[in-house]
Amino acid sequence: MLLLCVLPSRTNHGRRFATVTTGYLVIDPPSLHAITAALQLPLLATPQQLCALSFPPLKRVCALFWFFFLHSSVRKEQREEEDTMEGLSYARMPRVKIRELKDDYAKFELRDTDPSIANALRRVMIAEVPTIAIDLVEIEVNSSVLNDEFIAHRLGLIPLTSERAMSMRFSRDCDACDGDGQCEFCSVEFHLRVKCMTDQTLDVTSKDLYSSDPSVIPVDFSDPSATESSENRGVIIVKLRRGQELRLRAIARKGIGKDHAKWSPAATVTFMYEPEIHINEDLMETLTLEEKREWVDSSPTRVFEIDPVTQQVMVVDSEAYTYDDEVLKKAEAMGKPGLVEIIARQDSFIFTVESTGAIKASQLVLNAIEILKQKLDAVRLSEDTVEADDQFGELGAHMRGG
Amino acid sequence: MNAPDRYERFVVPEGTKKVSYERDTKIINAASFTIEREEHTIGNILRMQLHRDPNVLFAGYKLPHPLQYKIIVRIHTTSQSSPMQAYNQSINDLDRELDHLKNAFEAEMLKFSRDY
Numbered sequence: 047m048l049l050l051c052v053l054p055s056r057t058n059h060g061r062r063f064a065t066v067t068t069g070y071l072v073i074d075p076p077s078l079h080a081i082t083a084a085l086q087l088p089l090l091a092t093p094q095q096l097c098a099l100s101f102p103p104l105k106r107v108c109a110l111f112w113f114f115f116l117h118s119s120v121r122k123e124q125r126e127e128e129d130t131m132e133g134l135s136y137a138r139m140p141r142v143k144i145r146e147l148k149d150d151y152a153k154f155e156l157r158d159t160d161p162s163i164a165n166a167l168r169r170v171m172i173a174e175v176p177t178i179a180i181d182l183v184e185i186e187v188n189s190s191v192l193n194d195e196f197i198a199h200r201l202g203l204i205p206l207t208s209e210r211a212m213s214m215r216f217s218r219d220c221d222a223c224d225g226d227g228q229c230e231f232c233s234v235e236f237h238l239r240v241k242c243m244t245d246q247t248l249d250v251t252s253k254d255l256y257s258s259d260p261s262v263i264p265v266d267f268s269d270p271s272a273t274e275s276s277e278n279r280g281v282i283i284v285k286l287r288r289g290q291e292l293r294l295r296a297i298a299r300k301g302i303g304k305d306h307a308k309w310s311p312a313a314t315v316t317f318m319y320e321p322e323i324h325i326n327e328d329l330m331e332t333l334t335l336e337e338k339r340e341w342v343d344s345s346p347t348r349v350f351e352i353d354p355v356t357q358q359v360m361v362v363d364s365e366a367y368t369y370d371d372e373v374l375k376k377a378e379a380m381g382k383p384g385l386v387e388i389i390a391r392q393d394s395f396i397f398t399v400e401s402t403g404a405i406k407a408s409q410l411v412l413n414a415i416e417i418l419k420q421k422l423d424a425v426r427l428s429e430d431t432v433e434a435d436d437q438f439g440e441l442g443a444h445m446r447g448g
Numbered sequence: 449m450n451a452p453d454r455y456e457r458f459v460v461p462e463g464t465k466k467v468s469y470e471r472d473t474k475i476i477n478a479a480s481f482t483i484e485r486e487e488h489t490i491g492n493i494l495r496m497q498l499h500r501d502p503n504v505l506f507a508g509y510k511l512p513h514p515l516q517y518k519i520i521v522r523i524h525t526t527s528q529s530s531p532m533q534a535y536n537q538s539i540n541d542l543d544r545e546l547d548h549l550k551n552a553f554e555a556e557m558l559k560f561s562r563d564y
Contacts, residue, residue, distance in 0.1 A: 135544065136497065136500040137541035139548050140545065140552065143556060147560050154556070159545070165489075165492065169488070218459065412553060416550070422543055422546070424466055425490060427535065
């Protein structure tokens with residue numbers, strides 16, 4: 047008999063068993079239901095009841111239960127899981143090294159992975175990490191020189207602090223509000239009311255927007271090190287002269303850059319292959335100092351330098367190389383092909399991430415990984431896709447070679 | 449006026465499956481997977497991951513048309529495997545890689561904030 051310990055644990059990417067520990071099987075309530083239903087075994091209590099039973103919380107044991115039949119099927123699942131864990135896995139183990147990290151900027155090295163992963167990360171950071179941006183504007187009064195649409199568009203482009211975005215709902219799949227997308231789960235309301243009463247032109251800026259949610263506010267670009275700079279007044283929306291007025295209500299919603307660039311959290315995301323530069327020292331020594339200098343100067347960026355003591359050419363900054371091929375062409379023109387060999391390493395990347403301020407650059411990277419994981423999860427073959435295959439019946443089994 | 453909704457690019461329409469597949473009628477162990485509302489991001493990482501599997505004889509993806517928001521991934525495997533198995537495994541492996549990447553990045557962030 048097997049002692050079964052049931053935990054209401056998180057499903058690990060739809061896999062049935064969250065964790066298999068020695069002697070105990072940890073499952074979540076829905077899979078428990080599925081197992082007992084499949085084996086036609088009576089459940090001693092509903093999963094919810096089992097979860098509610100009070101047992102020592104320290105051990106995280108919610109319920110204990112016996113099942114003889116389960117033993118074999120469980121062991122089988124366990125074996126299958128182990129099979130894919132060892133030997134049969136082609137997963138890579140990428141390494142990361144952060145070089146620079148600021149709120150809105152990150153530079154890091156990514157090694158031991160494929161360009162496809164680097165590019166997928168870049169694409170996701172630009173177009174699929176959600177943020178919050180103004181999406182609906184109701185204008186009450188607008189006597190400014192800009193028309194309503196112009197102002198609505200400008201409002202949309204103002205970056206809003208979006209730490210909340212990952213846990214927020216898209217208004218299109220929010221069921222709390224009846225489709226109008228104006229509830230607290232999927233939207234944030236802003237108000238703006240400004241009127242110019244003086245002869246001096248009044249700047250209406252993002253600081254004049256009043257948010258219903260203190261965690262979602264226009265991004266503050268002012269330099270924290272600069273003291274008492276009343277100069278910085280946020281992003282200018284419109285300028286008003288005496289008597290002109292702007293009064294509006296705006297709804298900000300969660301969205302992604304693929305929908306509209308205003309939702310993109312990334313200002314720029316780039317990656318470059320790490321260059322590997324090998325100088326052919328023997329060939330280099332056949333050059334005179336004058337020729338060396340000429341060759342070194344042929345590079346538009348400062349990649350090489352001549353050692354003042356030994357007069358040898360050395361690489362000072364390999365990453366300054368822009369894959370422009372100028373030094374290669376120069377070597378060829380000098381009649382010394384193969385003077386230098388430059389390889390773009392396809393498994394090492396140098397990423398630079400600049401954020402708009404909506405989320406921190408480091409968080410942007412982490413969110414991108416999370417989103418990519420979610421996307422992969424969504425494209426798994428589900429139970430019903432397998433059923434669609436079963437319609438082939440014996441023919442299908444035959445074709446599978448079974 | 450009759451512009452299609454913008455969200456059509458990334459919301460799977462009702463009654464359509466996110467993933468479906470069709471076996472090749474002439475070649476054994478070959479199948480085409482149609483993935484709705486995905487593009488190069490998923491297509492390319494899947495393809496490259498499938499290439500790491502020695503049982504995969506062919507793996508490729510295409511975006512048939514820029515206004516048809518779907519990709520088609522075609523997989524041909526040896527008899528030791530099947531397209532579905534290879535497909536599932538590539539997703540599992542990518543998932544594991546991203547898990548690792550996430551942990552590595554978080555650990556590095558911690559280290560970085562300590563050091564500087």
